[in-house]
Amino acid sequence: MIDLNLTAEQLQLQTIARDFVENVIKPVATKIDESNNPDFFPWDFCQEVFRKGAELGFTSLLLPPEYGGMARKCIDFVLVQEELGAGDVSIACSYFNMTAAMSLFVARAGTSEQKKRILSNFTSGEALLFSAAESEPAVATSDMFCPIPDPQIGMKTFAYRVSDGYVLNGSKSCLITNAGIADGYFILARTSEEKPLQESMSMFYLEADTPGLKFGKRTQMIGWKASHHAELYLNNVQVPKENLIGTENQAGQLLMLLPEVAIGLAASYVGLARAAYEYALNYAKQRVSWGRPIIEHQAVALKLADMMVNTQAARLMVWDAAVAADTNPQLAATVKAPAAKTFAVDVAIKNAQAAVEILGGYAVLQKHQTGKFLADAWIGYSCDFTKDILRLGIVNFL
Numbered sequence: 001m002i003d004l005n006l007t008a009e010q011l012q013l014q015t016i017a018r019d020f021v022e023n024v025i026k027p028v029a030t031k032i033d034e035s036n037n038p039d040f041f042p043w044d045f046c047q048e049v050f051r052k053g054a055e056l057g058f059t060s061l062l063l064p065p066e067y068g069g070m071a072r073k074c075i076d077f078v079l080v081q082e083e084l085g086a087g088d089v090s091i092a093c094s095y096f097n098m099t100a101a102m103s104l105f106v107a108r109a110g111t112s113e114q115k116k117r118i119l120s121n122f123t124s125g126e127a128l129l130f131s132a133a134e135s136e137p138a139v140a141t142s143d144m145f146c147p148i149p150d151p152q153i154g155m156k157t158f159a160y161r162v163s164d165g166y167v168l169n170g171s172k173s174c175l176i177t178n179a180g181i182a183d184g185y186f187i188l189a190r191t192s193e194e195k196p197l198q199e200s201m202s203m204f205y206l207e208a209d210t211p212g213l214k215f216g217k218r219t220q221m222i223g224w225k226a227s228h229h230a231e232l233y234l235n236n237v238q239v240p241k242e243n244l245i246g247t248e249n250q251a252g253q254l255l256m257l258l259p260e261v262a263i264g265l266a267a268s269y270v271g272l273a274r275a276a277y278e279y280a281l282n283y284a285k286q287r288v289s290w291g292r293p294i295i296e297h298q299a300v301a302l303k304l305a306d307m308m309v310n311t312q313a314a315r316l317m318v319w320d321a322a323v324a325a326d327t328n329p330q331l332a333a334t335v336k337a338p339a340a341k342t343f344a345v346d347v348a349i350k351n352a353q354a355a356v357e358i359l360g361g362y363a364v365l366q367k368h369q370t371g372k373f374l375a376d377a378w379i380g381y382s383c384d385f386t387k388d389i390l391r392l393g394i395v396n397f398l
């Protein structure tokens with residue numbers, strides 16, 4: 001039997017996340033959104049948000065108890081991510097989703113020594129901030145999905161074998177989330193020149209102070225104002241073989257077993273879709289035209305009804321993907337997670353646009369949330385692969 005009712009424990013988790021958004025995320029996000037200074041450094045403010053959220057378990061919900069985790073189901077993770085996304089989607093995705101997903105990656109693919117070393121902080125209720133770098137400035141990231149077995153196609157960062165490890169050289173794009181502020185970096189590099197991309201990628205873990213690892217200036221983006229992105233450079237970086245996660249050339253297959261990245265992003269975007277809907281609903285109840293609140297005009301009412309219906313449809317897709325992540329990870333990774341992510345982002349974009357329409361001319365004022373919703377929603381379109389590339393990927397498994 002399918003039961004979509006949340007348990008008392010899940011409702012409590014939702015309340016904890018909702019309170020955290022009101023008391024911790026929103027005040028910081030507002031301060032960041034109101035700053036027009038391009039040199040603003042959001043991590044100065046978000047560090048404390050991340051620390052408090054980690055203490056509440058938001059980064060370790062899915063980890064096994066031996067690494068300080070709660071071994072909760074993926075559905076619990078998405079309940080939290082939706083709440084965080086409703087507060088600020090850049091904080092939800094950049095800090096919490098990234099760390100939760102990459103720590104899970106170590107728990108699943110790491111050796112026992114790596115788990116102990118990399119996840120040790122999580123056992124004391126702290127969390128390391130993680131970053132994962134694959135995209136490169138001169139290479140289309142969509143090449144990750146390229147079926148043509150030509151070794152020339154795809155990323156150029158290379159890891160050469162030396163006696164006791166590897167030497168990494170290359171550079172990663174200005175869109176690398178948390179580059180320059182993270183404690184730990186997961187770097188995708190090629191370990192074979194003869195094999196095609198999917199058969200030649202390996203994953204390396206680097207600590208922030210590794211010699212030869214450098215970062216560019218913070219990238220200025222149209223939205224996600226609370227996040228930090230920058231280029232990442234690898235200049236003769238010496239990496240011990242103990243920092244190779246999984247088997248050489250197998251990183252592509254390992255990442256396939258991490259649907260939680262896309263599911264967490266999708267849940268965060270359901271949060272954004274919901275926030276845009278609630279903002280517009282509230283406005284429509286108060287704004288009066290032709291002698292009545294604008295919600296009483298059918299043209300406005302229908303928009304609001306669509307926003308609510310689409311948000312609920314996206315939420316159910318995310319929940320479906322979350323259940324699959326625990327029961328059929330392969331199906332979740334190949335079909336359900338990318339489907340949920342593309343759908344949730346689409347709904348967030350549609351709701352953000354409808355909110356702009358419902359607020360009329362006032363939608364363009366910075367004091368309203370509408371511009372932020374719109375920019376943040378569109379960023380979801382290409383973050384962690386574009387909508388088109390994800391759909392082309394899904395088709396291979398239908």
Ligand SMILES: Cc1cc2nc3c(=O)[nH]c(=O)nc-3n(C[C@H](O)[C@H](O)[C@H](O)COP(=O)(O)OP(=O)(O)OC[C@H]3O[C@@H](n4cnc5c(N)ncnc54)[C@H](O)[C@@H]3O)c2cc1C
Pocket residue numbers: 131132133134135136139140141142143175176177178224379382383384385386387388389392
């Ligand atoms: C907010 C944000 C955070 C990010 N964080 C990270 C991160 O932490 N780490 C990281 O490594 N990367 C990160 N990225 C990069 C992200 O993964 C890429 O930007 C994304 O995958 C798109 O790749 P691209 O920009 O190279 O576009 P391209 O691959 O150059 O594609 C350009 C356009 O062409 C289309 N296209 C390309 N190939 C095909 C094809 N075969 N068929 C049909 N259409 C095609 C695409 O859909 C797109 O519309 C982030 C991006 C954003 C926006």
